[in-house]
Amino acid sequence: MPEPTIPGGLEAAASAKESPAAYDVERVRADFPILSRQVHGRPLIYLDNGATSQKPRSVIEAEASFYANSNANIHRGAHGLGSEATAAFERARGAVERFIGAHNGNEVAFTRNTTEAVNLLAESWGRAHLGPGDEIALSVSEHHANLVPWFQIAKERGARLVPLPLDQDGRIDLEAARRLVGPRCRVLAFTWVSNVLGAVNPVEELAALGRSVGALVFVDAAQAAPHFALRLKERGVDAAALSAHKMLGPTGVGVLWGRESLLEGLRPWQTGGSMIETVDFETVTWNRLPWRLEAGTPNIAGAVGFHAALDYLRALGWPAVEAHERALCARALAALRGVEGLRLRGPAAPEGRVAVFSFSLEGVDPFDAGALLDAQGIEVRVGNHCAQPLMAHLGAGDGLIRASAYLYNTASEIDALAEGLRRAVSKLRRPTPAAAKA
Numbered sequence: 001m002p003e004p005t006i007p008g009g010l011e012a013a014a015s016a017k018e019s020p021a022a023y024d025v026e027r028v029r030a031d032f033p034i035l036s037r038q039v040h041g042r043p044l045i046y047l048d049n050g051a052t053s054q055k056p057r058s059v060i061e062a063e064a065s066f067y068a069n070s071n072a073n074i075h076r077g078a079h080g081l082g083s084e085a086t087a088a089f090e091r092a093r094g095a096v097e098r099f100i101g102a103h104n105g106n107e108v109a110f111t112r113n114t115t116e117a118v119n120l121l122a123e124s125w126g127r128a129h130l131g132p133g134d135e136i137a138l139s140v141s142e143h144h145a146n147l148v149p150w151f152q153i154a155k156e157r158g159a160r161l162v163p164l165p166l167d168q169d170g171r172i173d174l175e176a177a178r179r180l181v182g183p184r185c186r187v188l189a190f191t192w193v194s195n196v197l198g199a200v201n202p203v204e205e206l207a208a209l210g211r212s213v214g215a216l217v218f219v220d221a222a223q224a225a226p227h228f229a230l231r232l233k234e235r236g237v238d239a240a241a242l243s244a245h246k247m248l249g250p251t252g253v254g255v256l257w258g259r260e261s262l263l264e265g266l267r268p269w270q271t272g273g274s275m276i277e278t279v280d281f282e283t284v285t286w287n288r289l290p291w292r293l294e295a296g297t298p299n300i301a302g303a304v305g306f307h308a309a310l311d312y313l314r315a316l317g318w319p320a321v322e323a324h325e326r327a328l329c330a331r332a333l334a335a336l337r338g339v340e341g342l343r344l345r346g347p348a349a350p351e352g353r354v355a356v357f358s359f360s361l362e363g364v365d366p367f368d369a370g371a372l373l374d375a376q377g378i379e380v381r382v383g384n385h386c387a388q389p390l391m392a393h394l395g396a397g398d399g400l401i402r403a404s405a406y407l408y409n410t411a412s413e414i415d416a417l418a419e420g421l422r423r424a425v426s427k428l429r430r431p432t433p434a435a436a437k438a
Ligand code: PLP
Pocket: 050, 051, 113, 114, 115, 116, 143, 145, 146, 191, 193, 194, 195, 220, 222, 223, 243
């Protein structure tokens, strides 16, 4: 199969690579077909990228082209088409390996998503290594994907979850973590970037802390991978997970990355086809890494689409993407400050954060505000954002409004959001008790 191409995106991507200043967001937007549609008769302003990103034409076409030209099952065919499909799938693995900074492809196991990767690690490693009295340290800002699997395995093995508090800006409080992560800690699992606060956690310091007590260090990179270079092998962590769909790729593809020695020691989690070497009615021997961790037919076309997404991101270049996002952050923080009654959670400065903003509006039901924004074509997310412990910690029982921007969003979209929020405040704000009495 030919290498995936970037038909619409190549020019925008290539020009952006020359220098961050050359980043032309309108040319980037032209690569994303959905961005030219309307919602409720208004131009779409998509600010729900934390949930899932939109896809450039090159990703859509790479997946369609796989089905049109190369579709076959992998790793088992004696025929040419099967070899072509296998080569495309394994090329995608190689692209992931390079993109995330792994040592080699044995460290990259494809999963359905981040959630599945965490379940794989928690169950497989946890069953073999956790016992009564052991501790699993997690921050209070974890997405449920990096909480519930650890909760379950802790319950099964008699281990205990240790919540790590946050500092004023919503990052994991390192001083507190140093007090709480002790010799009983067997796992330190934390989100690199909070899906609610946008705060970037100090991954290297936390990894060093986990290593110092001999804990397994796992980082949930679902919200980090779309925004900056992971360089995993340099960070000191043992394992990480991410989802393709949050970084321009298709749904149904995720990655568990782990140091080879760690993955080598994992008990097979799901069993069946493709993950064994030999089996009879008496014995079974397992396949080599990484296939041992990939039972059954994977999302082959999705992996090919993910490869195209990584090519697209690589061609844009992190310096350009990061500079654009920093500018969006600064714009958003200033614009949101101008909305009366808006209370932002998370870092108030553009440094050390990504363009994910969660907030409440005084006297306004967040769901009503979300509906009003939607009527204007502005798509944000409202609710607990799969982070109930964080909502409790923030005292945000009614939920928060979250606007999450990405590399194709524009300053004028941010301004439209602020304008929409002002409208929400003026239309929806409940009178305060004092005003109601008067
Ligand atoms: N971790 C974080 C920080 C997330 O934001 C999300 C999804 O929003 C997940 C994990 C779960 O990702 P997925 O639903 O793709 O498994």
